[in-house]
Amino acid sequence: MPTKTRSRRPLRTAFLAGGLALALTAVGATAWATDRFLIEHVEISDVSSYEAENSSVDPTGTTVTETGAVDGDTYSDGETSVTVSQVVSGSGDDTLTYYVADVVLSEATRLRSAFAKDQYGENVTETTSGIAEDNDAVFAINGDYYGFRDSGILIRNGVVYRDSPARAGLAFYTDGTVQVYDETTTTADVLVADGVWNTLSFGPALVLDGAAVGGIEDVEVDTNVGNHSIQGEQPRTAVGVIDENHLVFVVVDGRAEGYSRGATLTELAQIMTDLGAQTAYNLDGGGSSTMFFDGEVVNRPSNGGERGTSDILYIAE
Template sequence: MAPRNRFRTAIATAVAVTVTSAGAGTVWALDRYVIPHVEVADVAQYEAQNSAVVSSSDGGATDAVVTGDSYTDGDTSITISTVTTGTGSDTLTYYVAEVTLADATGLRSAFAHNQFGANIIEKTSEIAADHDAVLAINGDYYGFRDTGIVIRNGVVYRDEPARTGLAFYLDGSVRIYDETTTSAQELLDAGVWNTLSFGPALVEDGQAVAGIDQVEVDTNVGNHSIQGEQPRTAVGVIDANHLVFVVVDGRDDGYSRGATLPELAQIMLGLGATTAYNLDGGGSSTLYFDGAVVNQPSNGGERGTSDILYVAG
C-alpha cells in the first residue's frame, strides 16, 4: 500500500538534478522501482500459446443487460452497492461488487500494457477498457516485487514462493494457501486458474483470521505499513463461482477514513464471505464498473498499477 508514484517521482527528480553525479544507490533505486523490466512482451500471445484452458468468457455478449448498478448476461450477474457508516471523522465509505459467474474462467486477470514484468504500470480503468471489462478491481501489484507465485488465466508467470497466497480454482472454489509448501506447476495441475500474492488472509473457514492487526507485507524501501485506517481492496468467496469484491475509500476525513484490517475482515464476513483476502490498497484501490471508476481513489485520481482482476462484458 505504498505511495509508489510519489516514491518514483522523487527518485526521478533527484536523478534529473544530479544526473552527472548520481551515486550507485540512486541508480539501483531507479532500476529496482522505476525502470520497466519486460519479461513477457505480449501477454495475450503468451497465454494463447501456453494455456491449456479455454475461457468461457469471450466478451462481446449481445444479450447482456446493464443498469446503473447491475449487469446480467445469462448466468453471470454483477450488483454494485455503496455502504456508508459513521459520521464526521468516523465516516467510512466502501463499495461492494457481488459477482456470480457462469464459469470460473469468467474471472480473468490482465496486466498493464499487455506486458509482464517489473515496474510496468497503467491505470485500472485503462487496463479494464483494453480488455472490454464490465467490472474490474486493482490486483496485487505483482510488479513491485520479484517474489510470489503468479498464475494468471491458467498460465504460470512466476514461481518464487514467499507468502500466504490466494488461489482461484476452475471448479469455482477459492482457497488461502501457503506458497512455500507448493509450486506453481503443482497448483496448475490441481486446477488453479488464477493466484494472487499479497495478503494477509482476512477470513478462513468463515472466521476472521487472528493477528492480522500485526501483519506487514513488503516493508522494503518505498513501502509503508499496511496497518491502520487505510483505503483497501479485498476479494472474498461466498460459494462456488459466487464472489464479492470490496473497495474501501480512505484518507479523506468526513467522507471516508479508511478501514483497519480487522474491520475489513468483519465487512467481508458481513457480506457472507467464508474466505477473504487483502489486496494492494492505498492509492491503488479502485473499483471500475460499466466504463467508469466507481470509488474515489485516495490520490485524487487513479494510481497506476501492474494488474487487475476483471469480468469481461
C-alpha cells in the same frame, strides 16, 4: 631544537576519499532503487499471444449484458452477474465509504487477470480503468501489484509467470473454488496441474472458514518499505468467497476527511464476514484501490485520481 610540524594533508585526503566513497554509495543506492522500482523491465511484450500459446485452459462463457441502473446496478446474462453498491457508515471524521461488488460467475474462468499494457515485467503500470478498457471489461478491480515485488507465485489465466514462494497466497481454481494457501509448501506447476486458474500474492488472509483471522494487523507482507502502508486506517481492496463461483469484491475509500477515513485490516475482515464471505484476502490498497464498473471508476481513489498499477482482475463484456 627544530619544531616538528604535523602535516594535515593525509587526513584531508582521507576525508575526501571517505566523502567520495559515501557519495558514490548514495548514488549507487539511488541508481539501484530507480532501476528496481521505477524503470520498466519488460519480460513479455505481448501477454495475450503468450497466454494463447501457453494456457492449458480454454476459457469460455457468455456475454454479460446490462439489465440495471444507478446504485445497485446489476449486469447479467442470466448466468454471470455483477451487482455494485455503495455503503456509507458513521459520520463526520468517522465516516467510512466503501463499494461492494457481488459477483456470480457462470464459470470460474469468467474472472480473468490482465497486465498493464499487455506486458509482463517489473514496474510496468497503467491505470485500472485503462487496463479494463483495453480488455473490454464491464467490471474490474486492481490486483496485487505483482510488478512491485520480485517474489510470490504468479499464475494468471492458467499460465505460470513466476515461481518464487514467499507468503500466503490466494488461488482461484477452474472448478470455482478459491483457497488461501502457503506458497512455500508447493510449486506453480503443481498448482496448475491441480487446476489453478489465477493466483494472487499480497495478503494477509482476512477471513478463513467464515471467521475473521486474528492478529492480521501485525502480518508483514513484504520486508521492503511498501509493507508499512498496509497498517492503520487505509484505502483497501479485498476479495471474498461466499460459495463456488460466488465472489464479493470490496474497495474502501480513505484519506478523505468527512467522506471516508479508510479501514483497518480488522475492520475490513469484519466487512467481509458481514457480507457472508467464508474466505477473504487483502489486495494492494492505498492509492491503488480502484473499482471500475460500467465504463467508469465508481470509487474515489485517494491520490485524487487513479494511480497506475501492474494488474487487474476483471470480467469482460
